[in-house]
Amino acid sequence: MVTVFRAPRSYTGEDLAEISCHGGTVAADAVLNLLISAGCRTAEPGEFTRRAVLAGKMTLSQAEAVADMAEARSETAFRGALARYRGELSDLVAGITEDLKELQAEIEYTLGFDERNRADGAVPKGRIGRIAARLSGIVDSAAGSRLLVEGANVAIIGRPNAGKSSLFNRLVEGERAITSPVAGTTRDRIDATVVLAGVPVRFVDTAGLTRRAGTHLSRLAIAQTNKAVEQADIIIALFDGSRPAGPSDEAVIAAAGGRPVICTLNKTDLPRRFDRSFARKCPARLMPVSCRTGAGIARLRSRLARILSAGPGPKLTVNRRQLETLSSCRDAMVRAGSAPTLETATLETRSAIDMLSQVDAPAAGTDILDRVFARFCVGK
Ligand code: GDP
Numbered sequence: 001m002v003t004v005f006r007a008p009r010s011y012t013g014e015d016l017a018e019i020s021c022h023g024g025t026v027a028a029d030a031v032l033n034l035l036i037s038a039g040c041r042t043a044e045p046g047e048f049t050r051r052a053v054l055a056g057k058m059t060l061s062q063a064e065a066v067a068d069m070a071e072a073r074s075e076t077a078f079r080g081a082l083a084r085y086r087g088e089l090s091d092l093v094a095g096i097t098e099d100l101k102e103l104q105a106e107i108e109y110t111l112g113f114d115e116r117n118r119a120d121g122a123v124p125k126g127r128i129g130r131i132a133a134r135l136s137g138i139v140d141s142a143a144g145s146r147l148l149v150e151g152a153n154v155a156i157i158g159r160p161n162a163g164k165s166s167l168f169n170r171l172v173e174g175e176r177a178i179t180s181p182v183a184g185t186t187r188d189r190i191d192a193t194v195v196l197a198g199v200p201v202r203f204v205d206t207a208g209l210t211r212r213a214g215t216h217l218s219r220l221a222i223a224q225t226n227k228a229v230e231q232a233d234i235i236i237a238l239f240d241g242s243r244p245a246g247p248s249d250e251a252v253i254a255a256a257g258g259r260p261v262i263c264t265l266n267k268t269d270l271p272r273r274f275d276r277s278f279a280r281k282c283p284a285r286l287m288p289v290s291c292r293t294g295a296g297i298a299r300l301r302s303r304l305a306r307i308l309s310a311g312p313g314p315k316l317t318v319n320r321r322q323l324e325t326l327s328s329c330r331d332a333m334v335r336a337g338s339a340p341t342l343e344t345a346t347l348e349t350r351s352a353i354d355m356l357s358q359v360d361a362p363a364a365g366t367d368i369l370d371r372v373f374a375r376f377c378v379g380k
Helices: 023-035 045-055 061-072 075-085 088-113 125-150 164-173 219-229 247-255 278-279 298-310 322-336 342-360 365-375
Strands: 002-005 017-019 150-155 190-196 199-205 234-240 259-267
Touching: 002 125, 023 190, 045 190, 045 365, 061 088, 061 164, 061 322, 061 342, 061 365, 075 088, 088 125, 088 150, 088 342, 125 199, 150 164, 150 219, 164 190, 164 199, 164 234, 164 259, 164 298, 199 247, 199 298, 234 247, 234 298, 247 278, 322 342
Parallel strands: 150 199, 150 234, 234 259
Antiparallel strands: 002 017, 190 199
């Protein structure tokens, strides 16, 4: 059965036909081969949506929302992408662009009108500041949404045998990590993603960051562990409550860096031998857990959920490309606000307008389109 859509009322804005045939690959292949022999070619990934953008049927951020919806790993991410598909981001960007252009016109008018202003004319700091503040608000809210869209990385770190794999298993409620009573047998980091507080959370079970040199841990595993810790949005520092604290526990605290860290004391089912004085050095209060009995795990989960959903909650969800563009635009306007002359202010404003145009304008360059549509699958 062939459904015909006449231009411009089709997905791409062109004349379009959709062929429905029996499922299974043989019938579909036969139809496809027939079409190819008649001069058709198969579509590139995302080609239909790309054509729709070029024909002005949808903006670039709406097109990206199509891919973001397809890839969404949580309901929050899906709803955010749907809002963008409905034009939320495009409308916002159009509004700010309008304000920037007005500002730009005014500055250029002043520059042309009054020669003296070239040197020391008053930069409209208040007005620029208001636009910069608006952009900052959007960037902050959007940055918070990055976790919702891309998920949060949580790394579990601790000395060998502290119980990292056991905790990892408890947290992901699966059996994907192998625990072993022999210290140092978790060679590779193992990860699993679960949805917590509407956020896809990737737990990484590190292979023993503090393991002494000379043990059988491969260089690759160390590099992977360091990378996992570096990329972590939240760190779970795990200590063994059944043993006295040692230098490797100090190293664990140091490795957490300035990131949000949850300090946990494991093996509370055993007699406590962990020093109270060490507990005071921890950047956060020690949460007692027992991976053996499951005690404290629920509280640890809710602590994580609270960190993940901290803040007012994003008004807008964006992807990484859009966030980068919005932040550079904000930076340009912050620089414009402290520009020494009107001329520098106008340069920054112009570059802010250019950057903002990359969020949506299809004419912004084929490299942007290539990058965006490389994520799409064939048929979208
Ligand atoms: P990792 O090297 O940090 O990944 O530690 P593992 O998760 O492999 O655990 C090391 C050993 O401690 C294993 O024998 C676990 O069964 C044991 N273990 C882990 N958590 C607990 C706990 O809460 N209580 C007790 N008694 N043993 C535990």
